[in-house]
Amino acid sequence: MQPALSSPRLLVVGILLSLALIVAQRLLPERRLDLSDAHAGNFHYLLDNNEPETAGSVGWVDESKLHLQCHYTRPANWQACGMGFSLVKEDATRGIDLSPFSSIELKMRFKGPTRLIRVGIRNFDPRFSKADDTNSPRPHYVNLRVQDLGEPLRIDLNEFTVPEWWIMQKNHPREYNRARLDNAIQISIDIPDELTNKTYEMEIDHLVLHGEWVSREQTYLGILVAWLLGASLLSMHRSVQLRQRSRIQQREIDALMTRTRELRVAQDELRRLAAVDELTGVLNRRGIEQVMAELENDDEGITIVIADIDHFKQVNDRHGHGKGDEVLSRFAALLATNVRASDVVGRWGGEEFVILCRGHKLDEASALAEKLRDRVARFDFDARLSLNITASFGVAVALPGHTAEEAFKRADKALYRAKSGGRNRVESASGSEPVSTFL
């Protein structure tokens, strides 16, 4: 199944969102600050000299304070003709950060015998500017040709430069002379020319700062950061998912291994049960055959003792089949407890049992059979009934390299002799040769 947060789907969503942001940035309305708007409470003032009465006249033509005329009648130390637009409110040292703005739009009319007018921006820099020194805020200027003033002009804020005369005059460290408009307190328009005995008139139609609410650079940076953030979140999400998946897989592997172990134990138990006689708990015929096959390959040879209960039919007849079963169980237990741990006891069938021992010493095997015979004869199989039984034993050995099957046949023949010789006896097959067919 495709996960809800699939990578291709996220990629498409991310691309669409990025495109939408780029388009939205372009469609956003402009940031505007109209300094010529008479109703916006902007403060305009005249740029003139200190003694306008004596030196001439600079004044507003009407109450809009956007239209001025100046005429100096005699030269003075310092003269000015222009208007200023204040960018401060109560605190004269705190202006406007113009970095969100990119340009100034200016439309004005001008009359007078000069070729250039000057647009200036004063930036208050607390490192060296003083509130009571109007020349201390760093000036930035752009000169405009009078002949270009017929049409509205767009002046890029990057065009403004710090004038040399100010740099010379102040002698500040170099970094103070760099153009910087982060705390602009005034924008001015004036005439950088000879003023005496000349008449100038200027009228501002509009003076508007333009900028973007969110710049293109900010938009692209935002998109880039969002992509990086998204990619990191996605890779974190994926790594958590992978870790969870690997934990689940590990748990499944553990469960499988546990199940395999359980199955192996159950299989071993089944195998064991398949080789065990249900009534007596010793090996059954299948189990005996397996052990015989294993011992056959042994270097030490194999000893086979066959034990057969005498007249067992009478036990069943006299005491019932249930009692007969009990006797069989006890007989098996008696054999098992009287042989070595390395010997194997099994029930061949009915009342016939087999003891398999490693080695091929016939006298030792006969002694073992004799011991068992004696124990059986003296064992009380039921205290209440005083049930005593006897058993006959046939013994044979197979030398290394000889088959157990052949030794088994000889042990069986020996057992037959024990039975026919009166029972409650041990008979051993002489040697280890194959049994002749007429025996």
Ligand SMILES: Nc1nc2c(ncn2[C@@H]2O[C@H](COP(=O)(O)OP(=O)(O)OP(=O)(O)O)[C@@H](O)[C@H]2O)c(=O)[nH]1
């Ligand atoms: N209770 C019981 N009896 C069994 C079982 N298997 C075989 N028998 C009985 O064992 C008896 C064997 O009898 P026979 O083969 O005549 O041998 P026997 O009576 O022991 O006589 P000999 O072997 O000649 O001494 C039969 O009556 C079988 O029914 C068993 O699992 N339980």
